[in-house]
Amino acid sequence: MGQPFGGGQAAIDVAVAAVPLIVVLGAALYLRDQHRRYGRQYGWPGRLTTAALAAGAGLALYAVWPLPASADGLCALDPSSAGPRPGSALPWPAPADTLRAMVLAFALFLPVGFLARWRFRRGWALTLALGSGLAVAAALLRATGLLGLYPCAYADTSPVLVGLGAAGTLTGWLLARWVLPLWPTGPARGWPAALPDRLVPDLGRRMLGALLDLGLWWYGAATLVALLRAYEVVRPTAVDQVRIAALLGCAAVFVLVLPQLRRDRATLGAAALHLAVTAPAAPRSADRWRVLVRTLLLQVPVALLIALGPAWGALAVIALHGSTAVVRPDRAGLADLVCGVRVRTRSTLDGGLPDRLVRYAPPVEGAGAGLSSMPGSPAAGR
Incomplete structure (x- = not known):
C-alpha cells in the first residue's frame, strides 16, 4: 500500500495543515449541535460542555503529538538508545512504556469517563467501549505514522497504553458515579436544561x-x-x-x-x-x-x-x-x-426554540373522552 500523496515532505505538509483544520471543524460542529439542542450555555452544564470540547481537543493532540513539520531525522532511531527520538519534540525517552507516558495515557482518558457519566449520563458499558475505541484510534494513528502520511511512526505506542486509556475511562466514570455524590454540598447537576436563546450574547x-x-x-x-x-x-x-x-x-x-x-x-x-x-x-x-x-x-x-x-x-x-x-x-x-x-x-x-426544550401539548381526547374510568363505568378497562 502506497503512502498518501506519494509520501515525503508534501504528505507531511498536508498532515500539519489538515489535522488542526479537522479539530476546528469538529469543535464548530460540536458547538453547533449543543446550541441547537439546548440553546444558551450557562452554569455548570455550560462549563462541562466546554470541558468536553477541551477533552476532545486534548485527545486529538495526544494522538498526533508532536506532529513534526519535517521528516529529517525522524526515522533514524537507534533501538538501543535510551534518549529522546532524534528530531522529536518529546522531552522523555522514546519507548512508550515509560512511567510518564503511562501516567499521561491514564490521566488524559479520565475526563472521558467522568464527563460521560456527569455531563452526558451514559452507562459504564457504553463509556468503556467509547474510551477503548478512542484509545485504539490514538494508538493506530501513532503506530501508522498518522495513517501513512509520515514515513515512519514518529511517536511510539503499545497495548499497555491502550489498556491504561480504557482503565482511565472506567475510573473517571466510577469517580463521577460514586465519589462525586459524596461532595459536602452535593454535586451540581451536570446535564443541561434547554433554555430559549434570546439574551444578548456575551x-x-x-x-x-x-x-x-x-x-x-x-x-x-x-x-x-x-x-x-x-x-x-x-x-x-x-x-x-x-x-x-x-x-x-x-x-x-x-x-x-x-x-x-x-x-x-x-x-x-x-x-x-x-x-x-x-x-x-x-x-x-x-x-x-x-x-x-x-x-x-x-x-x-x-x-x-x-x-x-x-x-x-x-x-x-x-x-x-x-x-x-x-x-x-x-x-x-x-x-x-x-x-x-x-x-x-x-x-x-x-424565533426558533432549542430541540430539547419541553413544550406544552394539549391532551388528545380519545374515543372515551368525558367518560369516567372508575371501575364499573363504561370506560373502565380502556
Whole structure:
C-alpha cells in the first residue's frame, strides 16, 4: 500500500495543515449541535460542555503529538538508545512504556469517563467501549505514522497504553458515579436544561466564534496550498505567493460572500454558535449593504494584516472594535455602531426554540373522552 500523496515532505505538509483544520471543524460542529439542542450555555452544564470540547481537543493532540513539520531525522532511531527520538519534540525517552507516558495515557482518558457519566449520563458499558475505541484510534494513528502520511511512526505506542486509556475511562466514570455524590454540598447537576436563546450574547461567545472563523480560514487556506503542492499543481518556488493568494481568496469567500447568502448574515464560526447580525431595534436580518460595510471595516483589515503583515495590527483593529462592546449593555462594537447593526442570537431572528426544550401539548381526547374510568363505568378497562 502506497503512502498518501506519494509520501515525503508534501504528505507531511498536508498532515500539519489538515489535522488542526479537522479539530476546528469538529469543535464548530460540536458547538453547533449543543446550541441547537439546548440553546444558551450557562452554569455548570455550560462549563462541562466546554470541558468536553477541551477533552476532545486534548485527545486529538495526544494522538498526533508532536506532529513534526519535517521528516529529517525522524526515522533514524537507534533501538538501543535510551534518549529522546532524534528530531522529536518529546522531552522523555522514546519507548512508550515509560512511567510518564503511562501516567499521561491514564490521566488524559479520565475526563472521558467522568464527563460521560456527569455531563452526558451514559452507562459504564457504553463509556468503556467509547474510551477503548478512542484509545485504539490514538494508538493506530501513532503506530501508522498518522495513517501513512509520515514515513515512519514518529511517536511510539503499545497495548499497555491502550489498556491504561480504557482503565482511565472506567475510573473517571466510577469517580463521577460514586465519589462525586459524596461532595459536602452535593454535586451540581451536570446535564443541561434547554433554555430559549434570546439574551444578548456575551463577549466570550462572540470571541469564540471569531476564533473558529480564524481557524477555519487559516488552516483551510494552508490545507488547500498543501494539497496543491502535493499534487504538483504549484511549483516550489511559488508556494509563498500561492499561500497569500489562498489566504485572501478564502477570506473573500468566508467573510464577504457566505454571510451575504445566509439569512442570519453570520460567518461560519458565528453561525456555529447560533449568532446573527440583525437590525438594531427589530428582529430581522441586517441589510446586506450594512453587513458588507461592517465586513470592510472589521474582518477585511484583520485578514489583510494577518496575511500581509504586520500581524500585530490585527490585534489593534480588534481592540478598537471591542472598546465599545465591553462597556455597552447591548455589546455593540464600534463597527456595529458605525454600520447600524447588532450581533444577536439566531433565535432572536427566527424565533426558533432549542430541540430539547419541553413544550406544552394539549391532551388528545380519545374515543372515551368525558367518560369516567372508575371501575364499573363504561370506560373502565380502556
